[in-house]
Amino acid sequence: MDQRTSEDSQTKEFDGPTGCYIQSAADDTHVHCAGAAAGVVMNHDPEMLPGVNQSQLVSNEYLVGTFEVPSDNMALSDHQCGGMHRRNLFNEKARTTSDMSPQSGSNLRHANICGDTYAKPPQPSAPATIVSCSEKGRYSSEVYIHDDHSTQKTMSNAAESSQESHKKKRRKVQDGDGDSCRSCSCKKSKCLKLYCACFAAKVYCSGLCSCQGCLNNHTNEETVSCIRQRTESRNPLAFAPTVTHACGSGSDFGDDSNKTPALVRHKRGCNCRKSSCLKKYCECFQSGVGCSISCRCQSCKNSFGKREGVLPLATEKMEKGAKAKGTHSKEDKLAFDKQHVVGQSGDLPSTENLFAAPSLEPCRSSIVHPSTYSEPPLSTTRCSSQLHNSQSLIKADILLSPFETCAAEKILKYNSSNIQEVSSSCITSIKVVSPNKKRVSPLHTGIGLSPIGRSGRKLVLKSIPSFPSLTGDADNEPR
DNA sequence: GAGTTTGAAACT
DNA sequence: CAGTTTCAAACTC
Numbered sequence: 464m465d466q467r468t469s470e471d472s473q474t475k476e477f478d479g480p481t482g483c484y485i486q487s488a489a490d491d492t493h494v495h496c497a498g499a500a501a502g503v504v505m506n507h508d509p510e511m512l513p514g515v516n517q518s519q520l521v522s523n524e525y526l527v528g529t530f531e532v533p534s535d536n537m538a539l540s541d542h543q544c545g546g547m548h549r550r551n552l553f554n555e556k557a558r559t560t561s562d563m564s565p566q567s568g569s570n571l572r573h574a575n576i577c578g579d580t581y582a583k584p585p586q587p588s589a590p591a592t593i594v595s596c597s598e599k600g601r602y603s604s605e606v607y608i609h610d611d612h613s614t615q616k617t618m619s620n621a622a623e624s625s626q627e628s629h630k631k632k633r634r635k636v637q638d639g640d641g642d643s644c645r646s647c648s649c650k651k652s653k654c655l656k657l658y659c660a661c662f663a664a665k666v667y668c669s670g671l672c673s674c675q676g677c678l679n680n681h682t683n684e685e686t687v688s689c690i691r692q693r694t695e696s697r698n699p700l701a702f703a704p705t706v707t708h709a710c711g712s713g714s715d716f717g718d719d720s721n722k723t724p725a726l727v728r729h730k731r732g733c734n735c736r737k738s739s740c741l742k743k744y745c746e747c748f749q750s751g752v753g754c755s756i757s758c759r760c761q762s763c764k765n766s767f768g769k770r771e772g773v774l775p776l777a778t779e780k781m782e783k784g785a786k787a788k789g790t791h792s793k794e795d796k797l798a799f800d801k802q803h804v805v806g807q808s809g810d811l812p813s814t815e816n817l818f819a820a821p822s823l824e825p826c827r828s829s830i831v832h833p834s835t836y837s838e839p840p841l842s843t844t845r846c847s848s849q850l851h852n853s854q855s856l857i858k859a860d861i862l863l864s865p866f867e868t869c870a871a872e873k874i875l876k877y878n879s880s881n882i883q884e885v886s887s888s889c890i891t892s893i894k895v896v897s898p899n900k901k902r903v904s905p906l907h908t909g910i911g912l913s914p915i916g917r918s919g920r921k922l923v924l925k926s927i928p929s930f931p932s933l934t935g936d937a938d939n940e941p942r
Numbered sequence: 943g944a945g946t947t948t949g950a951a952a953c954t
Numbered sequence: 955c956a957g958t959t960t961c962a963a964a965c966t967c
Contacts, residue, residue, distance in 0.1 A: 651961065657951055658961050698951095734949065743964055744948045 646671035654679035655690045657701060665691065665702050700731070732757030740765035 645666060649659045654677045657663045661672060661679055667687070668679045679687055694701045732755055735745045740763045743749040747758060753768015754760055763770040 647962080649962065652951095656961080658963090660963085663951095701951095736949080738948065738964095742948080744950090746950075749964090 645669075647674050648672065649674040649677070651676075653677060655687065657694060662687070662691075663702065733760050734758070735760040735763070739763065740770075 645661055645664055647654060647660045647662075647668060649672075652658045652662075654662050654668050654672075654674050659668075659674070659679060661668045661674075667681055668674055668677045691702070733740060733745045733747045735758075738744040738748075740748050740754050740758075740760050745754075745760070745765065747754045747760075748765055748767060751767055754763050754765045754770035755768075756770065758770050760770055
């Protein structure tokens with residue numbers, strides 16, 4: 464039965480943020496994506512490109528073809544795979560082992576086992592998928608990925624064992640300390656939304672994952688790239704690290720050694736209501752950092768530092784002085800925070816504004832684990848090179864880069880021309896723990912190093928337009 | 943291991 | 955932009 468013709472065997476989902484259609488069918492896998500960098504026609508849907516053999520199509524960059532993999536050998540190394548990253552593998556549809564015909568050609572699989580996608584477990588409910596991306600006609604190329612049934616079949620063994628250890632793996636992974644151990648268990652998002660920890664971390668899903676219908680793999684580079692761009696265009700901070708370490712003294716740990724340094728905070732903060740920021744539901748807690756004024760949590764009891772523990776820099780020093788005399792109640796602190804934040808925001812962007820700017824992106828990439836970060840880091844040199852004088856610095860500070868915020872501070876402080884030195888030491892993201900980037904709260908300051916706060920001097924930032932999209936404006940910046 | 947809870951992300 | 959829904963991880967039993 465050709466399930467592609469069956470209406471009830473298909474589901475189509477329009478991915479609003481990405482502008483893509485993800486269409487699922489019970490029997491086939493299609494990725495149709497007019498992606499940003501597409502220009503690649505891979506293994507095709509024979510219905511769409513009749514007469515073209517799956518192995519005949521060659522991408523612009525990689526050979527697209529098939530190769531044989533023994534059914535019990537799922538762990539070819541990336542080296543073994545060579546450059547054949549783009550291959551027609553989709554694990555979407557888990558086939559029962561009874562469907563397999565090892566004696567036939569079905570054990571000659573189109574397997575995407577390169578790199579971190581090897582040994583990817585099959586996707587039990589995985590549907591065929593069509594991803595169709597179109598963005599205002601920008602893209603003219605398409606990517607077709609035709610799922611080969613045998614591909615799916617061959618993965619089922621791995622899937623079973625993978626599913627078995629799913630929970631253990633998940634816990635283990637998340638107890639880990641880096642992207643190298645990241646995994647996900649996505650079932651519906653196809654690992655193409657920020658729900659997916661791998662996608663959010665800009666890494667491809669790996670054999671550690673137990674996701675279903677995963678499209679976040681080397682095979683779908685174009686699709687992933689397309690959707691990443693979409694996601695990022697919607698929220699420039701979508702892939703920014705959530706925990707940052709602003710520049711400043713390393714001794715800023717406050718009085719409580721159990722608390723994280725005041726400058727290490729979740730960039731957007733959490734929004735916890737019931738967990739009291741004491742469970743891993745809380746992104747701050749999960750990241751091992753205290754809550755900050757950026758948070759909107761209720762009943763914060765974050766053991767790494769309660770919400771009131773971190774104030775915008777404008778108030779931080781004042782607060783330190785206050786702490787020496789005693790602690791504030793939370794209500795007092797909140798009132799205190801609000802007062803100061805509002806006071807600042809009227810005249811110029813708060814430091815969180817600066818950090819929340821899309822410009823964080825260029826610098827983020829430098830801190831993502833290189834082995835797992837799947838895209839070339841954006842140039843941090845660009846950021847630095849923009850800072851040739853105070854004027855351009857300030858502009859860049861707003862429009863481009865978070866570490867330039869710090870650079871701006873120092874420059875304004877010292878009127879120094881050693882921008883690059885400064886910027887390189889400014890904001891360091893210590894961990895990409897929780898990839899979620901939902902809110903960009905413009906009015907609070909969590910980790911900022913506001914020059915205002917230190918000197919009381921009001922900078923000439925208020926006339927600077929709010930944050931443009933990262934890609935566009937950043938690219939337009941003078942270099 | 944299944945079911946529930948939680949809060950971020952996505953959607954309307 | 956606020957409210958709602960979806961999603962996957964965290965958690966509980």
